[in-house]
Amino acid sequence: xxxxxxxxxxxxxxxxxxxxxxxxxxxxxxxxxxxxxxxxxxxxxxxxxxxxxxxxxxxxxxxxxxxxxxxxxxxxxxxxxxxxxxxxxxxxxxxxxxxxxxxxxxxxxxxxxxxxxxxxxxxxxxxxxxxxxxxxxxxxxxxxxxxxxxxxxxxxxxxxxxxxxxxxxxxxxxxxxxxxxxxxxxxxxxxxxxxxxxxxxxxxxxxxxxxxxxxxxxxxxxxxxxxxxxxxxxxxxxxxxxxxxxxxxxxxxxxxxxxxxxxxxxxxxxxxxxxxxxxxxxxxxxxxxxxxxxxxxxxxxxxxxxxxxxxxxxxxxxxxxxxxxxxxxxxxxxxx
Numbered sequence: 042x043x044x045x046x047x048x049x050x051x052x053x054x055x056x057x058x059x060x061x062x063x064x065x066x067x068x069x070x071x072x073x074x075x076x077x078x079x080x081x082x083x084x085x086x087x088x089x090x091x092x093x094x095x096x097x098x099x100x101x102x103x104x105x106x107x108x109x110x111x112x113x114x115x116x117x118x119x120x121x122x123x124x125x126x127x128x129x130x131x132x133x134x135x136x137x138x139x140x141x142x143x144x145x146x147x148x149x150x151x152x153x154x155x156x157x158x159x160x161x162x163x164x165x166x167x168x169x170x171x172x173x174x175x176x177x178x179x180x181x182x183x184x185x186x187x188x189x190x191x192x193x194x195x196x197x198x199x200x201x202x203x204x205x206x207x208x209x210x211x212x213x214x215x216x217x218x219x220x221x222x223x224x225x226x227x228x229x230x231x232x233x234x235x236x237x238x239x240x241x242x243x244x245x246x247x248x249x250x251x252x253x254x255x256x257x258x259x260x261x262x263x264x265x266x267x268x269x270x271x272x273x274x275x276x277x278x279x280x281x282x283x284x285x286x287x288x289x290x291x292x293x294x295x296x297x298x299x300x301x302x303x304x305x306x307x308x309x310x311x312x313x314x315x316x317x318x319x320x321x322x323x324x325x326x327x328x329x330x331x332x333x334x335x336x337x338x339x340x341x342x343x344x345x346x347x348x349x350x351x352x353x354x355x356x357x358x359x360x361x362x363x364x365x366x367x368x369x370x371x372x373x374x375x376x377x
Contacts, residue, residue, distance in 0.1 A: 060073050062160075065083070066361040068111070069160065079175055084112060103336055114166050116168045118172065121157075122176035123177040126139040127177045129215060131258055132259060132325040132327075135320055135375045144184060154171065163201060164202065165201055167203075169197055171209065173208065174369060178212065178215055179211070207236070221271075243283070245288070249265065249295055249296040266303075272308065277307070277308060281310075283308055283310075300346070310351070312356060313355045314356045315357070315358070317329065334360075
């Protein structure tokens with residue numbers, strides 16, 4: 042189905058009333074209180090500076106990430122909201138503080154990307170990543186499927202020449218979503234067919250202990266056994282494998298052998314990130330003190346996974362990225 046990607050222009054005076062633009066070390070956060078949307082644009086420090094992944098030849102342990110200049114012509118990341126607030130109640134995320142005000146429409150998803158593209162004096166990039174991951178649970182919003190399939194590529198092409206356009210859906214797998222499997226399978230088809238493998242699917246797992254997961258996700262995510270059953274139904278991925286994401290603290294339970302019993306290494310990689318310093322994470326007692334300068338907490342999880350045969354990416358943010366509130370769960374609009 043063809044979708045109109047045109048967004049009505051807003052004059053400068055009206056723009057100021059509707060939009061707050063927060064500059065960060067690596068980009069900008071757009072806070073549109075009128076539309077109840079928040080989205081951001083950032084560059085990347087480069088995988089050699091913030092990623093350890095032995096299977097990619099990146100062997101250096103990351104003990105702190107230096108704040109350096111970023112180049113949007115190398116990699117440009119847009120992280121957009123699929124919902125206005127979020128109906129989930131994840132204890133480490135600030136988004137629930139804003140409440141839930143409905144799904145973003147296709148026109149609003151278009152508006153977020155268009156605003157980001159118009160906000161930079163850039164006409165090309167090697168890689169343009171679009172993460173459906175700022176506010177909201179994307180699997181509740183079928184406009185995401187429509188937008189990625191019919192709108193995103195021609196929209197980006199109107200503004201820049203991008204060698205690769207790479208959309209990513211990240212989901213906490215809500216058990217209340219009766220169409221979750223249908224959405225996920227549709228996204229896998231978009232990844233494999235419409236983007237020829239150049240799209241991502243990330244499951245937020247966080248722990249291999251069901252009790253710990255239930256606490257973190259407030260009982261709103263599928264059980265590990267249910268996620269495993271869903272994973273078995275996914276087609277083999279073209280290009281990059283699907284991702285099992287673990288946002289960790291020193292107290293996270295991650296059993297590499299149990300993970301191997303639940304998921305197929307031929308379909309999935311494991312990504313390890315910190316639980317970020319959101320106000321909610323701090324209030325709810327998550328230990329976020331070792332996230333930035335000490336690799337020991339990551340090594341504890343990484344090495345057993347590698348020994349078990351998993352491909353593992355460890356992603357470490359800079360302290361500035363969390364203080365700027367660009368990382369997952371840091372919703373500025375929750376305080377507007």
